[in-house]
Amino acid sequence: MQKTYNRIIQIAGNVITVEAKDVGYGNLAEISSRAGKSLAQVIRIDGEKVYLQVFSGSRGISTGDKVRFLGHPMKVSFTENLLGRLFNGAGLPRDNGPTLEENMIEIGGPSVNPAKRIIPRKMIRTGIPMIDIFNSLVESQKLPIFSVPGEPYNELLARIAMQAEIDLIILGGMGLKYDDYLFFRDTLEKNGSLSRAIFFVHTAQDPTVECLLVPDLSLAVAEQFALQGKRVLVLLTDMTNFCDALKEISITMEHIPSNRGYPGDLYSQLASRYEKAVDFDSAGSITILAVTTMPGDDVTHPVPDNTGYITEGQFYLRNKFIEPFGSLSRLKQLVNGKTRKDHRTIMDRMIQLFSDYREALEKQAMGFHMSEWDKKLLKYGKAFEEKMMNLSVDIPLEKALDLGWQILAENFEPAETGIKTELVKEFWPKTSSIA
Amino acid sequence: MSAERFGILTGINGNMARVEFKDYVMQNEVAFILHNEERLKSEVIRVTGNIAELQIYEDTKGLRLGEKVEFTGELLSVELGPGLLGQIFDGLQNPLPKLAEKSGFFLKRGLYLEALDDKLEWEFTPVAKVGQGVKPGEKIGFTNEGIFEHWIMAPFGLKGAATVVKIANKGKYNIKHTVAELKDERGNTCLVAMSQTWPVKVPIASFAEKLKPSKPVITKIRIIDTLIPVALGGTYCVPGPFGSGKTVLQQLISKHAEIDIVIIAACGERAGEVVETLREFPHLVDPRTKKSLIERTVIICNTSSMPVSARESSVYTAVTIAEYYRQMGLNVLLLADSTSRWAQAMREMSGRLEEIPGEEAFPAYLENRIASFYERAGLVRLHDGSFGSVTIGGTVSPAGGNFEEPVTQATLKVVGAFHGLSRERSDARRYPAIDPLESWSKYTSFIDSKEVNLAQAVLKRSYEAKQMMKVVGEEGTSLSDFMAYLKGEFIDDVYLQQNAFDEVDAATIEERQKYVFHVLHEIIGSEFNFENKDSARKFFQGLRQVFIEWNSSEWQAENFKKQENLIKEKCKKHIIA
Missing domain, CATH: 2.40.50.100 (RNA polymerase II/Efflux pump adaptor protein, barrel-sandwich hybrid domain)
Structure with a gap:
């Protein structure tokens, strides 16, 4: 069964071609070369020619090396022992812990039957007011964080990893800078959240092919935990690197590129990962937050564009803030009616006033006369940015709503806010001073 | 049927397989790849020499060379008969709830079930x-x-x-x-x-003649019915960037349209959206029939993570079912969301076949395929003299929101109406975000064309005035230009925009549209006397409030009349007779 072949007839990029028989599509092979052993995956079979994508890259592989087919596709171990552990993109330990080999499960499994899904109704509290109040995260949601390189998106993910009210965090890192990997590890360790986290991290210096495995590894494990009733949050960073790795392999395989060199199936590739987000009928859930850096701040670039069509809204990270305009959680209406009765009002009114503030800012920049109202708006806008938008704020939703009222009261008369009298009576702070 | 024919698997690339055969094969016939106990459905799409190329409707993981392939001699077909309504199928017409009973949370490869219950x-x-x-x-x-x-x-x-x-x-x-x-x-x-079976890629044409669509479909979406209507048996497309509300618009139409049967083809889109339809429709009541909406609906659902080749067939499955009900003298509306995903499925296959690519790597036959799909719509006279129709509405998801791309362009050539969604409108929360100036329709509205023309002229002038104002500022704009601007915005605010969350405003019946539009037409056709821009703006702001209130009060109820009188009184003061 596990026959060894040694006729490697082509090496191009990270793909090698070997002559072999009786090979299963998508199965794994082990290549022993001078550089050591590496796994590889069958990505095409044409007669006796078998194309293999080599996980550790083709460097150092000689045409005389041995290829042994393992007879099964990529698998990952699924046990409670995964918790608190750090792995690389091939599923091997990055910490000094033991390799896990029990209860191996296949990755990239079949799609969930739409008839078994339920309408998501549960909010995930993150302690970040810009998310909790204005764009609530919902269990089973898939949301990208669109950002230009240089924004603190990894800091944001780390905060969410520490603060989110969820059972389990799985971090999938793709093309992460080594520093960023250490940052995630140390931050979560210091905070004590590492014990409820699992890392699958591919760093920028690791072989490209391993980058492609990270989302599938993370989501396969997440799926198993979700089936056991756990509420799992999967954090992926950065999906643009994943797409670039896809592009690299696709070009090596001489596929016809569709848009800016990306393969024609980019949408399906992304969708098959994002669609793993699910709320299981009578079991747990998977929620996905994925950083997608936008080359050149261009949202029409194929990666953010295809992502936007798949996901349920998006967060824009701009100038170190979650931008209130453009950011949208499409599922928020499913949950924000049941939190506190002033939630939707605060969400709508504060954003509308903030939009007026932006207009006033523009007027100011153009040197127009500032009315009394404009001045009020400017003051309000500053306070909103400092107290609400600041990403280091960590308060529960109810406190955040109270803070919203506080900010309004400090800057406006109740009538100026256009909020219904009934709510004003109940929530408007009696004293305008900050405690 | 002829004797069983078999072939041998000789190559696999993604969801495409190469199979060596002995006797003969037929183009587009269905074949099964026998992998252990699994039988994977596939379709012959190209033949060269004694090699057939097959697209496999399933995940191909683990397939091995030398595995047997069984050719069936049948084209990919659907089963047509009573029991289709209220069902939810995948792209190959497998009933999804039954699949769930058999295989649980996940879709199991190679598991196919009868589309219709043959015990019932x-x-x-x-x-x-x-x-x-x-x-x-x-x-x-x-x-x-x-x-x-x-x-x-x-x-x-x-x-x-x-x-x-x-x-x-x-x-x-x-x-x-x-x-x-x-x-x-x-x-x-x-x-x-x-029940009978019918190959999905062949139109059902057992009728006397095809007619020119003339009667409008009443969607109860005002901007569509009034400005850019869709005809029974016609076609329309809804292109728009992500987040502009394509799917929500389709959902609203599927809920409110005055039509006998709605077929929803969720093709390569989010599963979550299908779930909403799935879980909501059984509880919603169709005001026309007083029955649950699900009883007039068939859902064909091949969401984005389900196998790509089945996505290609799902729109054909949907349109074949639509044609079947048309044969019974019914009016059927097929909503395909999104045709871009369908086109992408063709692109993926074409790439695997190493065909010479056209624009953006779409195959050269893209336009042809899109055209022949939309051509399956139509109003027909049946042999017994009654009429039936299939109306097709397809959303398009253009890359980067740019309408110049091949799928949008190919679609625009063949449809009768274009409902272009714009990011600016959706950002400004003006829903439905259909751009009233860019969109067009070749069909006629049930509203008097003179009134419609006036409204369109006002909207156009308003847009021009708005653009001008951006340059010269409000100070530099004349009162007459400013009035033109206000009138256009007024039409937009009180008529074109519709609040989907308001029970009454969400759907406006034909009679009411005629009535309200007539009132609106009188207002925008009048000359007003205002001292200055501020008083004009104030007037229209006030009027807007009352009008919106009017929109959400029940047709011909007491409050409806009260608000109407209020509008007339307000106008009287400023209109020059």
């Missing part, structure tokens, strides 16, 4: 008499499927006319039971059951 019995009432001649598609009898009379028809595949030899008595039968025996011109006997 339906009350059959014969109509045709022994000795009577019938053409393909003519009514032989009927059964009742929910609120509809579901015709049992002579097979569409019948060659020429046939004579009824035997017919079953009124009674309860399952769908496989023979209810009639026909003899065709050549003397061949043909047994008719309550």
Whole structure:
């Protein structure tokens, strides 16, 4: 069964071609070369020619090396022992812990039957007011964080990893800078959240092919935990690197590129990962937050564009803030009616006033006369940015709503806010001073 | 059927397989790849020498060279018969709830189930008499499927006319039971059951003639019905960037449209959206029939993470079911969301076949495929003189929101109406975010065309004034230009925009649209006397408030009349007679 072949007839990029028989599509092979052993995956079979994508890259592989087919596709171990552990993109330990080999499960499994899904109704509290109040995260949601390189998106993910009210965090890192990997590890360790986290991290210096495995590894494990009733949050960073790795392999395989060199199936590739987000009928859930850096701040670039069509809204990270305009959680209406009765009002009114503030800012920049109202708006806008938008704020939703009222009261008369009298009576702070 | 034919698997690339065969193969015939106990459905899409290339409708993981492939000699077909309504199928017509019963949370590869329950019995009432001649598609009898009379028809595949030899008595039968025996011109006997199969890629054309669509579909979305209507048997497309509300618009139409049957083809989109339809429709009541909406709906659902080749077939499955109900003299609306994902599925296959790519790597036959899909819509006169129609509305998801891309352009060439969604409108929360200036329709609205033309002219002028104001500022704009701007915004605010969350405003019936639009038309056609821009703006802001209130008050109820009078009073003060 596990026959060894040694006729490697082509090496191009990270793909090698070997002559072999009786090979299963998508199965794994082990290549022993001078550089050591590496796994590889069958990505095409044409007669006796078998194309293999080599996980550790083709460097150092000689045409005389041995290829042994393992007879099964990529698998990952699924046990409670995964918790608190750090792995690389091939599923091997990055910490000094033991390799896990029990209860191996296949990755990239079949799609969930739409008839078994339920309408998501549960909010995930993150302690970040810009998310909790204005764009609530919902269990089973898939949301990208669109950002230009240089924004603190990894800091944001780390905060969410520490603060989110969820059972389990799985971090999938793709093309992460080594520093960023250490940052995630140390931050979560210091905070004590590492014990409820699992890392699958591919760093920028690791072989490209391993980058492609990270989302599938993370989501396969997440799926198993979700089936056991756990509420799992999967954090992926950065999906643009994943797409670039896809592009690299696709070009090596001489596929016809569709848009800016990306393969024609980019949408399906992304969708098959994002669609793993699910709320299981009578079991747990998977929620996905994925950083997608936008080359050149261009949202029409194929990666953010295809992502936007798949996901349920998006967060824009701009100038170190979650931008209130453009950011949208499409599922928020499913949950924000049941939190506190002033939630939707605060969400709508504060954003509308903030939009007026932006207009006033523009007027100011153009040197127009500032009315009394404009001045009020400017003051309000500053306070909103400092107290609400600041990403280091960590308060529960109810406190955040109270803070919203506080900010309004400090800057406006109740009538100026256009909020219904009934709510004003109940929530408007009696004293305008900050405690 | 001929003897069994087999082939041997010789190559796999993604969801494409190469198979060596001995005797012969037929283009587009269905084949099964026998992998251990699994039988994976696939379709022949190209033949060279003794090698057939197959697209596999399943995940191909683990397939091995040398595995047996069984050719069936049949084209990819769907089963048509009573029991389709209210169902939810995947792209190959597998009933998803039943699959869930069998295989749990996940879709199991190679598991195919009968589309229709063959145990269920339906009350059959014969109509045709022994000795009577019938053409393909003519009514032989009927059964009742929910609120509809579901015709049992002579097979569409019948060659020429046939004579009824035997017919079953009124009674309860399952769908496989023979209810009639026909003899065709050549003397061949043909047994008719309550269900029949039909290849999805071949249009059902068993009707007398195809007619020009003329009557509008009432979608109850004001901007569509008034400015850019869709005709029964017509086609339209809805392109828009992500987040502009394509799917929400489709959902609203599927809920409110005055039509007999709605077929929803969720093609390569989010599963979550299908789930909403799935879980909500059973609880929503169709005001026309007083029955649950799900009873007039069929959902074909091949979401983005389901196998890509089945996505390609899902729109054909949907349109074939639509044509089937059209044969019964019903008006059917097919909503395909999104045709871009369908086109992408073609692109993926074309790439694997290493065909020479066209623009953005789409295959050269893209336009042709899109055209022939939309051409399956139409208003037809049936053999018995009654009429049926299939109306097709497809969303398009253009890359980067740019309408210049191949799928949008190919679609625009063949549809009768274009509802272009704009990011600016959706950002400004002006829903539905259809751009009233860019969109067009070749069909006629039920509203007086003179009134519509005036509104369109006002909207255009308003847009120009708005653009000008951006340059010269409000100070530099004349009062008349400013008035033009305000009037256009007013139409937009009180008529084109519709609040989907407001129970009354969400859907506006034909009579009400005519009535309200007439009032609106009088207002925007009038001259006003204002001292300055501020007073003009204040006036329209006030009027808008009352008008919106009017929109959300029940048709002809007390409050409706009260608000109407308020509007008239307000206007009287400023209109120059």
